[in-house]
Amino acid sequence: MKVCLYTAIYGDYEILSSHNPAITGVDFKCFTDNTELKSNFWDLTHVPNHANIPEALFYKKIKCCPDDYISEDYDVTIWLDANFIIKDTDYINRLINQISDKDMLLYKHRCLAKKPRDCIYTEAMYSMTLPDWVYGDEELKRQINDYKQDQYPTGNGLYQSGLMVRKHNDERVKQFNSFWLDQIHKYGKRRPQCQVSLPYSMWKTDINFDSIDGDIWDTNIFEIKKHGTVRQYSPAYK
Numbered sequence: 001m002k003v004c005l006y007t008a009i010y011g012d013y014e015i016l017s018s019h020n021p022a023i024t025g026v027d028f029k030c031f032t033d034n035t036e037l038k039s040n041f042w043d044l045t046h047v048p049n050h051a052n053i054p055e056a057l058f059y060k061k062i063k064c065c066p067d068d069y070i071s072e073d074y075d076v077t078i079w080l081d082a083n084f085i086i087k088d089t090d091y092i093n094r095l096i097n098q099i100s101d102k103d104m105l106l107y108k109h110r111c112l113a114k115k116p117r118d119c120i121y122t123e124a125m126y127s128m129t130l131p132d133w134v135y136g137d138e139e140l141k142r143q144i145n146d147y148k149q150d151q152y153p154t155g156n157g158l159y160q161s162g163l164m165v166r167k168h169n170d171e172r173v174k175q176f177n178s179f180w181l182d183q184i185h186k187y188g189k190r191r192p193q194c195q196v197s198l199p200y201s202m203w204k205t206d207i208n209f210d211s212i213d214g215d216i217w218d219t220n221i222f223e224i225k226k227h228g229t230v231r232q233y234s235p236a237y238k
Contacts, residue, residue, distance in 0.1 A: 001096060004029055004070055004168075005078040008062045009037065011055040015225060016042065019086040026092055030082075031062045031069060045069070057188060064181040066166070067174050074168045081162040084216070085223040095165050095212070103173050104202075104209040105165035107216040109158035109195060119155045120147065120196045127193050140196070143187040147200055156203065160216045161194045176205040 003025065009016050009032040016030060018041035030042040033049050047069070049058040062069055066077040076096060086092070099105050109117065117123050124144045128137050166173050183197035202209060217224065 001075045002073055003027070003076045003078065003092065003096060004066075004074045005080055005092070006030065006062075006066060006070060007080055007082045008032065008059050009034060009082055010049065010059040016082055017085050017223075017225060018042070020089055022089045023086060023092060026078075027074075029070065033058075057185065057192065060184050060188075060192060060194070061181060063161070063164075064184065065177045067168065067177060070168065072169055077166050077168045079161075079164040079166075083225045084162060085225065086221065087223055088221045091221050098210060098212065099165050099167065102210045103167050103170050103207050104176070105212050106209065107160040107163060107212050107214070109160055110215050110217060118158050120144070120152070120158065120199050121154055123158055124193065124196050127196070139187050140193060143193075143196060147196075152200055152203060157199055158195055159198055159202075159211075161198055162216055163212075165212075172205065172207055176201060176207045179205050 004027045005019075006029040007016075009030060011033075016032075016037060016039060018039070019028065021041070028042050029045060030037075030039070031045050031047045033047065033055075035046055037044060047062065049055065051058060063079055066079065070077055076099060078092065078095065080086070095105060109123075117126060121144055124140050128140055166177075180197060180201035183201055184192040184194065187193075187197065214221075216222070
């Protein structure tokens, strides 16, 4: 099985780091708008933002739709946010074993709040307590109102999008990818709230998914870096 783990670096939001070099059987690809970015670990592909849309939205195009950027030669793609660095050398093998009869794998949302959230409507309400510049209240209100009109159920789960394992050439996966990106563009003129559109998109496309056991914040598996503020390459493993 041919596997590609990919990420994207746009603007100054993340620092590019290498994963444990003892991990084998995986190709590592990074898409970026930075022509000065260099790496001996990653296969770098320059994809400029010619659409001149906010970097957060352009970056989501690559995250949502790997089939538009990665060769059909691959059987499985793994999206991983650039601030997560894999330490566990057997971790990817466990993911590949789990996805055998599924279309997609992802982690359930972890919430440290006193009242855990497992519903896009409560997640949206929480997001609207944040400063308006983070997501935009009016867009979120319109989004959840539209989802209610479509009879999307309450308490239908929340999921992390920081790591997503997908069957690369499956037609239903491609349908999900495109639908999710459309939702992000429709309701995220500035910065999309992906944890609201993600479960809805999974529901609408009826994708066959499974939850990964554990927690994306597990420091036995990942080294987790702070989001970057400058463009640079920072090797976690030398």
